[in-house]
Each structure stands twice: as structure tokens, then as C-alpha cells.
Amino acid sequence: MHPAAWLALVVFALAYVVIASEKLNRAAVALTGGAAMVVIGATRGDAMFFSPETGIDWNVIFLLFGMMILVGILKQTGVFEFVAIWSAQRARARPFRMMVMLVLITALASALLDNVTTVLLIAPVTLLLCDRMGLAPIPFLLAEAMASNIGGTATLIGDPPNIIIASRAGLSFNDFLTHLAPIVVVLVAVFVGLCWLLWGRHFTHDPERAAAVLALTPRETITNRRLLWQMLAILALVLLGFLTHSLTHLEPSVIALIGAGLAIVVSRLDPEDYLQDVEWETLLFFAGLFIMVGSLVHQGVITQLADALTTAIGTNYHVAAQGILVGSAVLSGIIDNIPYVATMAPLVHDLVGPAPGLPPGHQSLWWVLALGADLGGNATAIGASANVVICGIAKRNGHPISFWEFTKYGLIVTAVTILCTIPYVSLRYFILP
Incomplete structure (x- = not known):
């Protein structure tokens, strides 16, 4: 490798260690790491800001920003307290029943929306519910982050890596439902069992x-019914925009920003009322992380790792599928799964071509890339966008989740879900094609 590539690896490793140690603010570390990448020549302005492969993923940044504004305005209606009380009453105010309900809601919503949007909506409900019940919210927030990554695996729009894979492989929304939804249903059931154990x-x-809590009347928490119905209509339009992405070709970030702008006009709230709910630290952390990982991509480091993987597995597609599944899970836990998939997708395309018309064994490489990246994102606090957002919300509300607290549970969940997925891939694509 070029000397700049080795230096980029050192900078990334040091930043990763400091983030994991939690000795310094993670956004400051990520931005410092990004600046260091520029100083050592590992990246440059055009690669940082304008390249979809090696720069900041503005689609993710502005999707988060738009949805944070929508959540901030929706919060003014009192609907989160309504949902919190309603959920507690449906679960008879039993803590584990409440966790199961929230996990199932999160998994389903992540398949219909995307995992980042889902956790932005469900986390405020969770915090209010736990406050009412006198429960520590961290286990609930951890479970929801992981449920969002599992549930989001089922559909094209559920997890950002799936959008990248669908675009490169020529896959439709229905293709994802057919191939991934069956195993996701099983994994959600397994995860509920893990929630009990953990x-x-x-x-x-x-x-x-x-x-x-059981004596409360949920409807009394709604403070602005007119704004609530307006916001629900806007959210429905945003959801419709997400679902029709393949037809309109509007990026999710554009849809979220349009929805946020419409909500601002309709609500007529003062800016401070909704901007206070924007997780600025999380957005800056993402920017720095994208720059660091993009620098590794720019220097060819991740491509060389991926090339080594494909060389090792050769043309044995059964071994290749399992190798990509496990390898993607490991690497997605170390780096964010979005830039990882952006790097691997062209390699899989070169290996087997577009998915339509491929034999099951060949096509499986696309599906294991999605499964490994999405499920592997649960391994660490920075493995998936939803994890970063949940940790940011938790910290903002006085319940910080440490890197290692997330990881000690995330590694277990990732290992179990990947182990469940291995036989599914073998049966679905090689033994019973």
C-alpha cells in the first residue's frame, strides 16, 4: 500500500480507540480524525465533500436533519406521551411486555420507514414511558436500536445499505421482501428471546x-390536536415518498427535507421550539466518521481488503456466500455499514453481475452482503446509523450509553443472528434452490 494509506489506517485506528475509550467527545474525535486525514494527504476537498464513494454521505446527514425537525415539531403535540401511556396500558405496565411491544413496533416500523427514522420516532416515546414507570431506559433503547437494524433488513428502504445494493444489483422492493423478510421474521422472534436473557x-x-399509569387517560396528553393531524398527514406523505423512491427517484434526504419544510410552514412554531431537538453532535460525528472511512476508501484500503476476501473464496459460491456474510458482519461492526456496502457492492457486481436472471447460488452473494452488513451493524455503537442516533439521544437526555456497554450486548446479538442466518442461506440458495 501507498504510505498515505498506511498513515490513514493509523489515524483511523487511533480515532477508533479514542472513541471506544470515551475519554474525549466522540464528535470532536471524529472531526479531528477527518482533519488529520486531510493533513496527511489521505483525502482532499473534492473527495471529502463531492464524491459519493469517498466523501460525506449528505443523503444520510440531511435525512437525519429533516427527520429530527419533524420529530421536534411532532413532539409539541404531546403524541409521544400518548403513545407511551397507550403502550404501557396495552402491556399491563409489565416492563418486559413493554419491551417486547416496543421491539416489535420498532422492527415493523423500520421495515416500512428506515431504521434511522424509526429510532428518532420511538426513542422519545421510550424515554417518556420509562420515566413514568421509573425504569432505566438504556436496556429499552439498546433493544430498539438492534431491533431497528434487524427489522430494517427486510426491505429495500429499511436500511441505507439496502438502497445501495438495490441500485447496484437491479433489485426491486418485492425482491427484498421475498428473499429477506422470511429470515427477518425468524430473527425478530429470536431477538425477543435474547431480550429476555440480556x-x-x-x-x-x-x-x-x-x-x-393504568389509571391515566392517554387522550388527555394531546395538547394540539390540529397540529397532530397535520403532522400525521405530513408523515404519511413522507412515508409514501420513501415507498415510491424507485419510481420518483427522489433521495430519502430530499423527501425528509421537503417534509420538514412543510411542517415548519404548517406549524408556525418558533425555530427554537424544533431546532432544540436536532442532534447536532450526532450530525458532526457522522460527518467526521464519513471523512475518515472515505479516506480509507480513497486510498484503496477497503478495496484491498474486499479483494483479498473475494480472492480467498474463489468461485465456490457456497463458500463465497458464507464468507461474505461473516466477513461483512465483522467489517460492518468496525466501520459504518453504509461506506462498507458502497465499497463492496461494485466488487460483488464484478464477481456475479446484476441480480436478475442469476442462478440462486450466484444471486446469493447480493443477499448475504445485505444480511451481513445490516445485522453486523448491531455489533458496535458505530456499526450502523441507528446506533449512533440512539446513543446521541440517550446522552442528550442524561442517559449516556458507553461504547462498550453497547458493544457487549451488540456482539452477542450479532453473533446469534448471523449464526441463525448461515443455515438459511445454505438451504435457500444451495440445498433447496
């Missing part, structure tokens, strides 16, 4: 708080 068995039931 967190649920430690919950304690407070009869007094439960009785108080």
Missing part, C-alpha cells in the same frame, strides 16, 4: 407506578 429477567415490577 435484560428482561432483571426487570422489577413496581405495582404503585403501574397502577398510576
